[in-house]
Amino acid sequence: MVADVRTRAFAPMKAPRRESASQVARRQAGRLLRTILHEDANRSATASIKSLIYQPCIRNKKATMALTCQTLKYLPIIKEVMENCKFMKNMKKIRDVEVLYVAIYELLFGQELVPSGGVEGLVLERKNALKAALARLLVKRNVSCIDDLLATGNTNTGPQVRYVRVNTLKISVDKALGLLKDTIEVALDDIVPGLFAIPAHTELHAHPLVSDGSLILQGKSSCIPALALAPETDWVVLDACAAPGNKTIQLAALMNGKGLILACELNEKRIKRLQDTVKLAGASNVKVMHQDFLTLDVNKSPLSQVKAILLDPSCSGSGTVHRRLDHLLPSFASQETGGVDKPRLEKLAKFQKKALQFALSFPAVERVVYSTCSVHQQENEDVVSSVLEFAKSNGFQLGYPLPQWQQRGLPIFDGAEKLLRVEPSQDMDGFFVALFERRLGSAVKADNTKISPPMLTQQKGELGSTSKKKGNKSKKKLKRKRLGICSENIY
Numbered sequence: 472m473v474a475d476v477r478t479r480a481f482a483p484m485k486a487p488r489r490e491s492a493s494q495v496a497r498r499q500a501g502r503l504l505r506t507i508l509h510e511d512a513n514r515s516a517t518a519s520i521k522s523l524i525y526q527p528c529i530r531n532k533k534a535t536m537a538l539t540c541q542t543l544k545y546l547p548i549i550k551e552v553m554e555n556c557k558f559m560k561n562m563k564k565i566r567d568v569e570v571l572y573v574a575i576y577e578l579l580f581g582q583e584l585v586p587s588g589g590v591e592g593l594v595l596e597r598k599n600a601l602k603a604a605l606a607r608l609l610v611k612r613n614v615s616c617i618d619d620l621l622a623t624g625n626t627n628t629g630p631q632v633r634y635v636r637v638n639t640l641k642i643s644v645d646k647a648l649g650l651l652k653d654t655i656e657v658a659l660d661d662i663v664p665g666l667f668a669i670p671a672h673t674e675l676h677a678h679p680l681v682s683d684g685s686l687i688l689q690g691k692s693s694c695i696p697a698l699a700l701a702p703e704t705d706w707v708v709l710d711a712c713a714a715p716g717n718k719t720i721q722l723a724a725l726m727n728g729k730g731l732i733l734a735c736e737l738n739e740k741r742i743k744r745l746q747d748t749v750k751l752a753g754a755s756n757v758k759v760m761h762q763d764f765l766t767l768d769v770n771k772s773p774l775s776q777v778k779a780i781l782l783d784p785s786c787s788g789s790g791t792v793h794r795r796l797d798h799l800l801p802s803f804a805s806q807e808t809g810g811v812d813k814p815r816l817e818k819l820a821k822f823q824k825k826a827l828q829f830a831l832s833f834p835a836v837e838r839v840v841y842s843t844c845s846v847h848q849q850e851n852e853d854v855v856s857s858v859l860e861f862a863k864s865n866g867f868q869l870g871y872p873l874p875q876w877q878q879r880g881l882p883i884f885d886g887a888e889k890l891l892r893v894e895p896s897q898d899m900d901g902f903f904v905a906l907f908e909r910r911l912g913s914a915v916k917a918d919n920t921k922i923s924p925p926m927l928t929q930q931k932g933e934l935g936s937t938s939k940k941k942g943n944k945s946k947k948k949l950k951r952k953r954l955g956i957c958s959e960n961i962y
C-alpha cells in the first residue's frame with residue numbers, strides 16, 4: 472500500500488501542470504543527471520555536462536546548471552545518506568530517481584524544499600530520517616561540517632574566472648570594455664590581447680555581444696596556439712582540424728580579415744558548427760573545406776601556397792576535464808588514479824604523429840603549430856619528439872613561442888624547454904603547444920610567390936561565395952580545378 476502511494480506520488484512528474492520554476496529546474500536537472508550518469512557509467516558520453524545544459528530545450532539554464540552540478544558534487548554523500556536511512560525500502564522501482572537526488576540535495580544542502588506533491592512530498596515525508604542519517608555520517612567521518620565532509624572526497628571548488636575574447640573583426644577591445652564594465656567586473660588578460668577575465672558565475676551565453684559574435688567564449692589556453700602561429704596578414708593559412716572553429720576565427724582576427732584561411736574539417740556534423748562560427752564571427756577570409764586533412768594534395772594551389780598551419784587534432788581532451796565539469800563525474804576519480812584509456816591514447820598519438828608529419832611536408836609552409844588540450848606526454852612531447860628528425864630534414868627547427876610563459880615542455884629531449892605547456896587548473900584548461908619554423912630559401916620561394924591580391928580575391932569568391940549571382944559555371948569549374956578542391960567539399 473505504502474509503495475503504491477509513493478509510486479503515485481511520482482505521477483505528476485509525467486504530466487506536469489502549473490509547475491513552479493523550481494520544480495521545472497529540478498525536473499530538468501534530474502533528466503540531465505540521468506543522461507550524464509548513464510553515459511558516464513558506459514563511458515559513452517557524446518557531449519560534456521556543460522554542453523548538455525546549454526541545449527536550447529533547457530529552460531532557466533542558470534538554475535538547472537546549479538542544481539545539476541551541485542547534486543553531482545554531493546551525490547556520493549546523498550547516496551550514502553539514502554542508504555543509511557534505508558530511503559528506498561518498501562518502494563517500488565522509481566523511474567525518476569535522479570529527480571529524487573536533486574530534491575534530497577536541496578533538502579540537505581541547498582535551499583529549503585517547499586512542500587508540494589510529487590517527489591518533493593516523498594522527500595519531505597522522510598525529512599527527519601534523512602537529516603539524522605547525515606548527522607550520523609558527520610560523526611562517522613569525524614568532521615564537524617558539510618564542507619569538511621565534502622573535502623574528504625572531493626577537493627575541487629570549481630572555477631573562479633572565465634574568459635571571453637573580443638572578436639576584433641566586429642568590435643574594438645576598448646568599445647567592448649566600455650560596454651561591459653558597468654555591469655560586469657572585467658580584467659584584461661596580460662598575455663592574450665583582447666582577452667577578458669570575468670567572474671566565473673557571470674552568465675554570458677545570452678549576452679547580446681555574444682549572440683552577435685562580438686565576444687567569443689574561449690578559454691585562455693585555447694587562445695595560445697593561434698598566437699604562437701602569428702601568421703602575417705596576407706598569408707594563406709591552413710587550419711587543419713578546424714571545427715568548431717574558435718581558433719579559425721581567432722586567426723581571422725589576427726589577420727585583420729585579410730589573406731586566406733582554409734578551414735579543413737573531416738566530420739560532417741561538425742562542419743555545420745564550423746560554418747556557423749565563421750559566419751557569426753564575420754570572418755570573410757575563411758573558406759571551409761569538408762575534407763580529410765591527410766588526403767589534401769599539398770602540391771595544388773592554394774594548398775601549395777600555405778605558409779602557416781595550425782594543427783589542433785583530435786586528442787584525449789584530458790586537459791579540459793574541469794571546464795567540461797568532468798571532475799564531477801563518478802568516473803573521474805578512477806581516471807585520476809591512473810585509469811587512462813591506453814589503447815585510445817595510442818590510437819590518438821599515432822594519428823597525431825601522422826598529421827604533424829604531413830603538416831611539415833607542405834612545400835611553402837614556414838610555421839606549423841601543433842597543439843592539444845591533453846596533459847599526456849604521449850600526445851604531446853612524445854609526438855613532437857617522434858617527428859623531430861623528419862622536421863630537421865625538411866629544414867624546420869623548434870620555435871620558442873610566448874617566451875614570457877613559464878610552464879614549458881617536459882624535459883624529455885634537448886630543446887623540449889621550447890615547448891609550451893599549460894598545466895590544468897580550476898581556471899584554465901591543460902594545453903600543449905609546439906611551434907616548428909623554417910625560413911625558406913629562394914629556390915623554394917620561386918615556387919611560392921606571394922599570391923597577388925586580385926588572384927586571392929578570385930579564389931575567395933570562388934571558394935566561399937554564397938552569392939546567388941548567376942555566374943559562368945564552366946569558368947567556375949575551371950577555377951575549382953586549378954584550386955585542387957572538389958566543389959562538394961567547399962562550403
Ligand SMILES: C[S@@+](CC[C@H](N)C(=O)[O-])C[C@H]1O[C@@H](n2cnc3c(N)ncnc32)[C@H](O)[C@@H]1O
Nearest residue numbers: 712714715716717718737738763764783784785
Ligand atoms: C580538437 S578539435 C579542433 C578544435 C578547433 N581547433 C577549435 O579550436 O575550435 C579536432 C577536430 O579535428 C577534426 N578531425 C579529426 N581528424 C581529422 C582529419 N583527418 N581531417 C580533418 N579534420 C579532422 C575533428 O572532427 C575535430 O572537429
